[in-house]
Amino acid sequence: xxxxxxxxxxxxxxxxxxxxxxxxxxxxxxxxxxxxxxxxxxxxxxxxxxxxxxxxxxxxxxxxxxxxxxxxxxxxxxxxxxxxxxxxxxxxxxxxxxxxxxxxxxxxxxxxxxxxxxxxxxxxxxxxxxxxxxxxxxxxxxxxxxxxxxxxxxxxxxxxxxxxxxxxxxxxxxxxxxxxxxxxxxxxxxxxxxxxxxxxxxxxxxxxxxxxxxxxxxxxxxxxxxxxxxxxxxxxxxxxxxxxxxxxxxxxxxxxxxxxxxxxxxxxxxxxxxxxxxxxxxxxxxxxxxxxxxxxxxxxxxxxxxxxxxxxxxxxxxxxxxxxxxxxxxxxxxxxxxxxxxxxxxxxxxxxxxxxxxx
Numbered sequence: 001x002x003x004x005x006x007x008x009x010x011x012x013x014x015x016x017x018x019x020x021x022x023x024x025x026x027x028x029x030x031x032x033x034x035x036x037x038x039x040x041x042x043x044x045x046x047x048x049x050x051x052x053x054x055x056x057x058x059x060x061x062x063x064x065x066x067x068x069x070x071x072x073x074x075x076x077x078x079x080x081x082x083x084x085x086x087x088x089x090x091x092x093x094x095x096x097x098x099x100x101x102x103x104x105x106x107x108x109x110x111x112x113x114x115x116x117x118x119x120x121x122x123x124x125x126x127x128x129x130x131x132x133x134x135x136x137x138x139x140x141x142x143x144x145x146x147x148x149x150x151x152x153x154x155x156x157x158x159x160x161x162x163x164x165x166x167x168x169x170x171x172x173x174x175x176x177x178x179x180x181x182x183x184x185x186x187x188x189x190x191x192x193x194x195x196x197x198x199x200x201x202x203x204x205x206x207x208x209x210x211x212x213x214x215x216x217x218x219x220x221x222x223x224x225x226x227x228x229x230x231x232x233x234x235x236x237x238x239x240x241x242x243x244x245x246x247x248x249x250x251x252x253x254x255x256x257x258x259x260x261x262x263x264x265x266x267x268x269x270x271x272x273x274x275x276x277x278x279x280x281x282x283x284x285x286x287x288x289x290x291x292x293x294x295x296x297x298x299x300x301x302x303x304x305x306x307x308x309x310x311x312x313x314x315x316x317x318x319x320x321x322x323x324x325x326x327x328x329x330x331x332x333x334x335x336x337x338x339x340x341x342x343x344x345x346x347x348x349x350x351x352x353x354x355x356x357x358x359x
Contacts, residue, residue, distance in 0.1 A: 007334070
């Protein structure tokens with residue numbers, strides 16, 4: 001068995017072998033080059049607080065401790081801003097020894113400031129599934145900027161399966177850059193490939209967007225339906241800096257146009273907390289072929305989902321705000337990101353979630 005992130009063809013094998021289970025059959029549209037989209041079930045629990053099941057305990061037992069009320073999602077239901085919900089997912093797992101999983105929000109989920117994490121029975125960490133896990137999966141959802149309308153089958157999270165440890169060391173990442181030129185110019189490599197923020201665009205002065213505090217509901221099934229100005233304040237900068245407001249959510253873009261070679265996958269990770277009072281977070285998976293010539297790409301910027309914490313903070317052009325951690329694939333996937341797949345963000349620049357019309 002090859003060490004690394006499992007590609008799409010191995011995900012299909014896992015389905016055939018019953019290692020990924022689902023009462024409603026998994027569709028081909030859920031299978032991505034290096035991950036599987038997870039679907040919401042038909043019921044949601046409004047809970048008093050976020051929680052982990054903890055060792056030796058099941059999520060259903062903890063729901064009894066924290067439940068406020070239940071909601072049927074069958075005809076659509078609104079998850080309100082600032083509230084916490086738990087939704088059983090349609091998929092479950094029966095992992096063999098040696099295979100573990102990690103989950104993350106999908107790109108469109110993160111760009112809506114929709115905090116979405118997966119929890120499991122016996123779980124002591126969010127978004128981590130230990131090797132050999134047999135049991136159900138649950139999505140914990142907390143809309144932070146916008147209330148959202150959801151239905152069963154919606155795909156807010158994705159899961160990536162790993163065999164062994166395949167993260168590239170800094171020396172290996174530097175060697176990969178020397179061979180494949182991951183970014184233009186000289187890379188910043190420190191526990192991953194450094195991502196910096198672009199606040200001096202080549203054209204115009206638009207550098208990002210800040211979520212408005214009082215908006216309408218977003219129906220997650222409606223693509224290209226909403227006017228950006230109703231939900232976002234456009235941010236402009238003439239001097240290459242902006243001041244982040246505490247509690248505010250921002251969409252910015254990386255200065256670097258990166259790509260992921262076909263035999264690798266990557267995950268966005270936060271930079272050191274000491275650099276400032278903000279966090280780049282949420283949607284973290286970059287699939288093989290993202291921005292790569294083999295999938296028709298010429299490099300793609302990373303969209304940065306930024307939340308400021310306790311104090312106002314000056315963010316300046318070129319400041320390192322995140323890092324891409326590269327991993328080997330166990331095998332090259334049979335399809336790459338953007339290659340014969342409906343990929344909303346291939347070749348992207350500064351771009352809001354797919355639910356909004358082009359600004």
